[in-house]
Amino acid sequence: MAKKDKSRQKKFDTRIDFTPMVDMNMLLITFFMLCTTMLKSQTLNLILPTNKNEDKEQDIKIQQSNAISFILDGTVDKNGKAINSKIYYYAGDGTEEGAALTEINFGNGKDAVRGMLQDRNKALLKEVNELKEKWKKGEIADSTFNKKVKEAQKKQSEDLTAKRPIVMIKPTANACYADVVRLLDEMQINYVTSFMLQPLNKQDSTLYEQKLGHALGAK
Amino acid sequence: MGKVKIKKTSTIIDMTAMSDVTVLLLTFFMLTSTFLQKEPVQVITPPATSDAPVPDQKFVQVLVSPEGKVYLNLTGAKDSTLLSNEFFRTEVLKSAYDEYKKSHPSAPDLTVSQTKEFSKIGTFGVPMKDLTKWLDMRLDQRDEFLKEKGGIPIQMSVKDGARNEFQIWLNAIKTVLYNKDPELFSNLIGGDGIGIKAGQDSPFSLVDVVMDNMKTEEINNLVLMTSLKIEEEGK
Incomplete structure (x- = not known):
């Protein structure tokens, strides 16, 4: 049977016009390109201190010589964006003589955040x-x-x-969120084991006022 | 004079090769794509070197808009029927609304269709008093409302013990997970189940108030959404 058919077969042109296929594919590609996010979000782990009062009293006494506090500050412009970000730090608990805030920035230098943390770690x-x-x-x-x-x-x-460094990260209300994340990220980069995100305490406010000449939040 | 002869060439181009390329590209996009989540605001997350991926299931996302409006997005488990998206959202809604009704007895009851509507919604965030109204709206009106008048009230209450609406939602999430899926509950408490997404330009105070609320609800372990930054140094 099959052989019979074959002998009678006519020769057709086997070419197919692919233009509509290409058109359709292009449309689909455009659709996918517009609807996708290539940038997948990543995450950064964070553990917050508790704000229950009874637990606060059991605060671990940390060694003051290892403690280091970062105060992040900035201003908020009229569009609600945080600008002019500034970072200050001090070592110890800030109560000893001559304690003062020193300005510091991100970067790779020896006296930038990373260099300092590496030196301490x-x-x-x-x-x-x-x-x-x-x-x-x-x-x-x-x-x-x-x-x-x-x-x-x-x-x-x-x-x-x-x-080892025990880092306290204390952002003011006007600090830029990206800076906070960047500082938290520096902790991971430099393998800092102990760090915490805290609000500013009284001591920090005093030091802040000394350094900048105006009270926290005032301008 | 002889006529200028124009050579007739075929204008048909063989599209097979082109088609091959487009199909390849299409396959690539189809395989690598993750669809953009429909969110009321687009925020650019701050860069960080951390490369832990965002879980695509069993995750609660808190979205903080640049104006300080807060939205929630609940994702259930993908694989099991135990805690699907729909079931998770429905249960959370019921639990949260019940709690709200305790302090606002005159609030209208949720209808079945409203609950069903809610279970299909990814990102939500309207004050409780507008919730039933919002769920009855058309889809485009709903998006508009989210943008204009949305945001879950989040101000820390001065009165001790009274939960604000954001805390009501958080508590509802915790309760539902605790009762329905203990494993997911430990996931949430352990920090892999809840994340904050905020814009990099936002002042920290916007994020701080969210964190304060979480601390009050004893969710001390969380993740921050970041976008990947390549460090020169490598690992």
């Missing part, structure tokens, strides 16, 4: 860097790297004599 960073070298050479896997870093961080936070 030398011991841990050295360990992390060694692990990083190993990871780069392919001696340890990704998961082992992360696990070892966590272990090192844990060890450091349990060692009460270790020199």
Whole structure:
């Protein structure tokens, strides 16, 4: 049967015009291009301190020599955008003689936020860097790297004599949100184990007034 | 004089190759695309080096607009029928509205169709007093309303113990998760279940008030939505 048919087969032109197909595809591509987000959002973990009073009293006494506070400030323009962002910091708890705010900015320099944090977190960073070298050479896997870093961080936070930064991030109401996130991000970059987001206390306000000559929130 | 001869060439171009390319591109876009969420405001999240992805299910997103308006977006579980989007939203709505009615007995009851409508909505955020009205609106009116008069009231109440509406919603979410899906509840408390999305130019006070509300509801563990920034140094 099949052979019979074959012998009688006429030769058709097998070419198909693809133009409508292309048209349709282009439309679909346009649709997908307009409807998609290539930029997927990422997340940054954050743990907030409790605002229940009974728990506040059990505040852990931190070593003042390791404490470092960042005060983020700025102004809000008439469109409701935070501009003129400024970062100040002081070491210790701010009660000792001569405590004052120093201005600092983001960047890679020695006296920028990162340089300072790295300087204060030398011991841990050295360990992390060694692990990083190993990871780069392919001696340890990704998961082992992360696990070892966590272990090192844990060890450091349990060692009460270790020199490590304990960072308090204190944004004022006018601080730029992006700066807060950036500072939180610096904590991750520099493997700072202990940091917290806090409101300004009385001491901070006093220092702020000393530095800027006007009270917090006043202009 | 001989006539100038115009050579007749075929104007038909072979589109097969073109078609191949477009199909490839189409496949690429279809596979990589995640659809834009319909949100009442578009915000640009601040850059950070953290590369943890946003969960695409079992997630509560708090959207803070540049004007300080707060919206919520509830996403249930994708795979199980235990806590689907619709079920999650319906339960949260019922729980929150019941709590609201305790302090406002004259508020109208929710109808079945309103509840059903609500379960289909991604991002919501209107004051409770407008909620039933809002759910009865047409789709385009609803979006308009969200933009113009939306935002969940979030001012911390001075009166001790009284919840503001945002806290009512948070509490409803917590209650529903606790009763229906303990695993998801621990997920929420553990910090993987709730995130704040705010614009990078926003003053911190807008985010601060959201955080204060969360702290009051004992949600101390959360994530901030960021967009990826590439660091020169690498890992």
